[in-house]
Amino acid sequence: MSKILIRGAKVLGGEAQDVLVDGETIAEVGSGLGAEGATVVEADGRILLPGLVDLHTHLREPGREDSETVLTGTRAAASGGFTSVFAMANTFPVADTAGVVEQVWRLGKESGYCDVQPIGAVTVGLEGKKLAELGAMHESAAGVTVFSDDGKCVDDAVIMRRALEYVKAFGGVVAQHAQEPRLTEGAQMNEGVVSAELGLGGWPAVAEESIIARDVLLAEHVGSRVHICHLSTAGSVEIVRWAKSRGIDVTAEVTPHHLLLTDELVRTYNPVYKVNPPLRTERDVMALREALADGTIDIVATDHAPHPHEDKDCEWGAAAMGMVGLETALSVVQHTMVDTGLLTWAGVAERMSHTPARIGRATGHGRPVSAGEPANLTLVDPAYRGAVDPAGFASRSRNTPYEGRELPGRVTHTWLRGRATLVDGKLQ
Amino acid sequence: MMRHLISAADLTRDDAVLILDTAEEMARVADRPIKKLPALRGRTVVNLFFEDSTRTRISFEAAEKRLSADVINFAAKGSSVSKGESLKDTAQTLEAMGVDAVVIRHGASGAPYRLATSGWIDASVINAGDGTHQHPTQALLDAFTMRRRLVGRDAGLGQDLAGKNVTIVGDILHSRVARSNVDLLHTLGAEVTLVAPPTLVPVGVEHWPCEVSYDLDRVLPKSDAVMMLRVQRERMNAAFFPTEREYSRRYGLDGDRMAKMPEHAVVMHPGPMVRGMEITAEVADSDRCTVVEQVANGVSIRMAVLYLLLGGNEPAVTHSRTEEK
Numbered sequence: 001m002s003k004i005l006i007r008g009a010k011v012l013g014g015e016a017q018d019v020l021v022d023g024e025t026i027a028e029v030g031s032g033l034g035a036e037g038a039t040v041v042e043a044d045g046r047i048l049l050p051g052l053v054d055l056h057t058h059l060r061e062p063g064r065e066d067s068e069t070v071l072t073g074t075r076a077a078a079s080g081g082f083t084s085v086f087a088m089a090n091t092f093p094v095a096d097t098a099g100v101v102e103q104v105w106r107l108g109k110e111s112g113y114c115d116v117q118p119i120g121a122v123t124v125g126l127e128g129k130k131l132a133e134l135g136a137m138h139e140s141a142a143g144v145t146v147f148s149d150d151g152k153c154v155d156d157a158v159i160m161r162r163a164l165e166y167v168k169a170f171g172g173v174v175a176q177h178a179q180e181p182r183l184t185e186g187a188q189m190n191e192g193v194v195s196a197e198l199g200l201g202g203w204p205a206v207a208e209e210s211i212i213a214r215d216v217l218l219a220e221h222v223g224s225r226v227h228i229c230h231l232s233t234a235g236s237v238e239i240v241r242w243a244k245s246r247g248i249d250v251t252a253e254v255t256p257h258h259l260l261l262t263d264e265l266v267r268t269y270n271p272v273y274k275v276n277p278p279l280r281t282e283r284d285v286m287a288l289r290e291a292l293a294d295g296t297i298d299i300v301a302t303d304h305a306p307h308p309h310e311d312k313d314c315e316w317g318a319a320a321m322g323m324v325g326l327e328t329a330l331s332v333v334q335h336t337m338v339d340t341g342l343l344t345w346a347g348v349a350e351r352m353s354h355t356p357a358r359i360g361r362a363t364g365h366g367r368p369v370s371a372g373e374p375a376n377l378t379l380v381d382p383a384y385r386g387a388v389d390p391a392g393f394a395s396r397s398r399n400t401p402y403e404g405r406e407l408p409g410r411v412t413h414t415w416l417r418g419r420a421t422l423v424d425g426k427l428q
Numbered sequence: 429m430m431r432h433l434i435s436a437a438d439l440t441r442d443d444a445v446l447i448l449d450t451a452e453e454m455a456r457v458a459d460r461p462i463k464k465l466p467a468l469r470g471r472t473v474v475n476l477f478f479e480d481s482t483r484t485r486i487s488f489e490a491a492e493k494r495l496s497a498d499v500i501n502f503a504a505k506g507s508s509v510s511k512g513e514s515l516k517d518t519a520q521t522l523e524a525m526g527v528d529a530v531v532i533r534h535g536a537s538g539a540p541y542r543l544a545t546s547g548w549i550d551a552s553v554i555n556a557g558d559g560t561h562q563h564p565t566q567a568l569l570d571a572f573t574m575r576r577r578l579v580g581r582d583a584g585l586g587q588d589l590a591g592k593n594v595t596i597v598g599d600i601l602h603s604r605v606a607r608s609n610v611d612l613l614h615t616l617g618a619e620v621t622l623v624a625p626p627t628l629v630p631v632g633v634e635h636w637p638c639e640v641s642y643d644l645d646r647v648l649p650k651s652d653a654v655m656m657l658r659v660q661r662e663r664m665n666a667a668f669f670p671t672e673r674e675y676s677r678r679y680g681l682d683g684d685r686m687a688k689m690p691e692h693a694v695v696m697h698p699g700p701m702v703r704g705m706e707i708t709a710e711v712a713d714s715d716r717c718t719v720v721e722q723v724a725n726g727v728s729i730r731m732a733v734l735y736l737l738l739g740g741n742e743p744a745v746t747h748s749r750t751e752e753k
């Protein structure tokens with residue numbers, strides 16, 4: 001493999017430096033590095049980050065290849081600066097056996113655009129009744145360590161307790177989609193002022209918060225770690241903050257869309273804003289940003305949820321929930337967190353690479369940008385300004401809430417173990 | 429210029445008064461031997477009903493026919509609602525047929541708004557009830573009925589409902605009629621009080637331009653109009669209230685309660701009534717109950733709305749808004 005010299009890149013937003021990649025590894029970081037035999041990338045003061053890691057991606061394969069495949073999803077990931085994605089288990093069939101997780105893992109290997117780490121279902125068929133073979137999935141070639149019934153909540157307290165306990169044997173973690181099912185029957189949007197007016201079924205904050213409160217207490221009781229998916233309310237932030245102050249081993253993620261969008265957008269009845277958990281209020285958005293800044297929320301995860309056009313080109317009630325997010329995540333984070341002064345680029349690297357890799361035990365990812373480390377890298381042009389154009393997405397689906405919206409920043413290059421997957425914004 | 433009628437909240441006071449005044453003119457047509465106007469001759473109106481509602485459909489149909497429109501009734505099956513393409517596909521089919529207006533009833537809140545704003549169709553869209561969102565012509569016919577009874581048929585012309593106290597009782601949470609009425613009555617200057625058990629009032633109601641009470645008996649003596657909403661018995665299975673009997677006892681309108689109302693006050697109901705639940709037969713059949721008038725007034729209101737939205741020469745609804753400025 002050849003050498004690459006990334007010249008004049010602000011590593012983690014710091015001073016401009018040169019980074020020399022040799023084969024799959026970072027060979028040297030310094031200034032005035034020689035370019036002999038290397039392909040030179042003039043970074044011109046762009047930001048160099050460790051390759052981004054997404055702990056929450058829906059790749060849809062197997063079963064819904066009309067909306068995304070492992071190949072198209074990993075291309076979208078590379079476009080967005082990701083070198084590792086965790087693929088959620090709610091596929092058809094559900095990723096609840098060693099066979100299915102190995103299939104997804106193998107498809108990821110073949111794609112070559114980014115590493116795919118399958119997430120295993122907690123319960124058989126995501127039904128919340130019976131534990132899936134968590135150990136077998138961990139032992140499989142896919143080496144699953146993150147388990148989630150995402151899309152559904154593990155609502156049975158006993159099943160949740162057992163899952164939390166069981167995965168301790170191999171250092172696993174349960175990622176909970178916190179949604180009390182009875183409180184959210186027929187839920188269509190955040191329950192509050194806007195839902196009252198629009199006459200859409202409410203998804204109350206308490207349905208999320210009550211599950212998070214229960215699960216952090218369960219995690220404390222059995223001495224396990226627990227991860228909270230897509231935390232979306234100010235109240236959830238308070239609970240996680242309290243749990244951390246007690247020393248409970250809890251981590252939490254927030255999606256880019258919950259950092260930016262509010263339920264006011266639902267007034268358009270445009271299902272592109274329909275997502276689960278739903279868009280909340282301005283107050284929630286501000287609390288989430290603050291919590292991400294102060295570390296109460298550990299990471300940003302996209303909850304990239306592709307849906308075919310027809311599932312969104314309809315009335316609100318009939319539409320599918322979810323938004324694509326891989327290709328806009330970093331821009332939204334720059335817009336909401338960096339440009340607002342809440343987070344440095346080093347903080348972004350922490351929350352979008354180091355920490356998600358650590359939570360998911362993604363070896364080789366989320367490493368420092370320094371000599372001897374795997375060359376998983378993302379180069380970002382923070383000065384770029386442009387309107388989001390879904391027609392240019394690598395994802396098979398176009399269900400973005402940002403169409404036409406001007407967002408800052410653009411990923412220009414992504415390297416996966418020294419191999420360029422994205423060059424000047426073009427997939428390789 | 430307003431081309432659609434999606435929500436009662438979209439109407440200004442002057443829009444609404446113009447519709448009510450126009451409806452009075454339309455009502456006079458009903459008194460004539462030939463109950464027809466040529467206003468919409470050559471225009472095609474489709475009644476697109478994704479939910480069964482014979483009473484609303486025939487009310488619109490009567491209005492359309494009295495205005496000489498060509499009428500198409502399109503009853504989409506309820507089950508098609510579950511698969512979303514049907515609304516778009518149906519819209520495009522109607523567009524290809526060159527319809528001028530679509531009267532839509534749909535189980536999903538927001539479906540008429542989507543139809544009007546998604547570029548699927550060019551026709552005017554009239555919301556005939558969407559989910560638990562809005563039913564603007566119902567609110568208009570209710571306001572029309574109140575104005576006639578409380579202000580007067582002729583005296584009411586050009587007038588709103590300023591200072592009138594209207595009480596709406598029942599399942600507010602699931603009611604598009606309540607939402608539409610709160611919006612419109614507020615616009616027309618009335619004071620609205622909602623009465624229901626707390627379980628049947630939406631979270632967020634504190635931002636509505638109205639009062640909320642859990643005590644019907646306290647509110648009745650100061651009410652000029654009491655609107656009883658239908659309460660579905662099935663709600664009690666979802667624990668909204670313990671039993672039908674308890675609901676009736678606390679929130680139903682019977683003769684004794686009606687006696688607490690001022691003498692001039694009227695009892696209204698959008699229908700269909702659940703006798704013995706929210707209203708007793710004694711009240712439903714009394715002179716103070718306007719249910720039958722509301723049905724007749726519904727045709728006049730719908731004629732007025734169709735006429736103003738499609739009338740061509742005459743100002744459409746928002747036109748008056750611009751003139752007033």
Ligand SMILES: [Zn+2]
Pocket residue numbers: 150151152177229230276277
């Ligand atoms: Zn989820």
